[in-house]
């Protein structure tokens with residue numbers, strides 16, 4: 664089994680952020696993945712999807728589902744991340760006040776993605792965009 | 805306790821959802837969805853004063869079964885549609901956050917963290 668899914672994440676509609684993650688969650692449930700694996704994928708992808716909407720004006724999500732591994736590739740053409748190491752720190756955020764009023768921008772997204780995934784690779788270039796590849800492996804348990 | 809008990813204890817109104825006999829053991833109260841995503845573990849009820857679709861999305865990603873809006877906040881039609889699609893019960897209570905959390909705690913609901 665190998666399933667490829669593609670989603671466009673619109674950058675101009677905050678209410679729609681999370682649609683792609685919700686759809687992936689539903690698919691994994693239908694395929695019979697373990698609840699803890701689904702939860703890890705859902706949280707990591709949702710954090711990444713929210714980031715594309717609030718920091719990068721939207722983007723695209725490509726998801727590959729294999730029986731033992733889920734890979735999520737998030738691509739955007741936003742401003743890029745000047746200092747990835749700094750961005751990975753808990754509490755670091757450049758989110759403006761209006762984003763905080765919507766309940767986001769605590770600077771916990773990237774650390775949270777790191778926590779719930781088995782691998783996380785960030786390729787980013789200032790003024791060009793960001794590509795984030797994350798995998799969640801299905802291990803025994 | 806069940807979702808029906810939560811509704812009674814908080815003098816809440818049912819906004820949407822049919823299954824009220826689901827057992828719940830833990831709850832969390834927050835207006836910051838970032839914190840819910842980062843710190844919540846097995847909580848099944850979310851209390852919030854924030855009203856936007858991402859509150860429902862966040863609860864869904866965390867496998868929560870019930871959201872209680874405090875201070876009489878009314879979820880939007882979009883939020884109700886999403887909650888129904890994802891099988892999440894929505895309640896609204898006139899109580900403020902502190903009082904609502906306190907009453908649930910007093911009646912046996914836990915925060916899920918070490919005391």
Ligand SMILES: Nc1ncnc2c1ncn2[C@@H]1O[C@H](COP(=O)(O)OP(=O)(O)O)[C@@H](O)[C@H]1O
Pocket residue numbers: 710714715718719739741742743744750751755756757758767768769770771772773774793838
């Ligand atoms: N896709 C992205 N494009 C540009 N910058 C990003 C992106 N994702 C994250 N960032 C940067 O990294 C910081 C930390 O991200 P995160 O840990 O998710 O916290 P938050 O989203 O709450 O600010 C953000 O404030 C932002 O500066």
Ligand SMILES: [Mg+2]
Pocket residue numbers: 710713714768770771772773
């Ligand atoms: Mg974030």
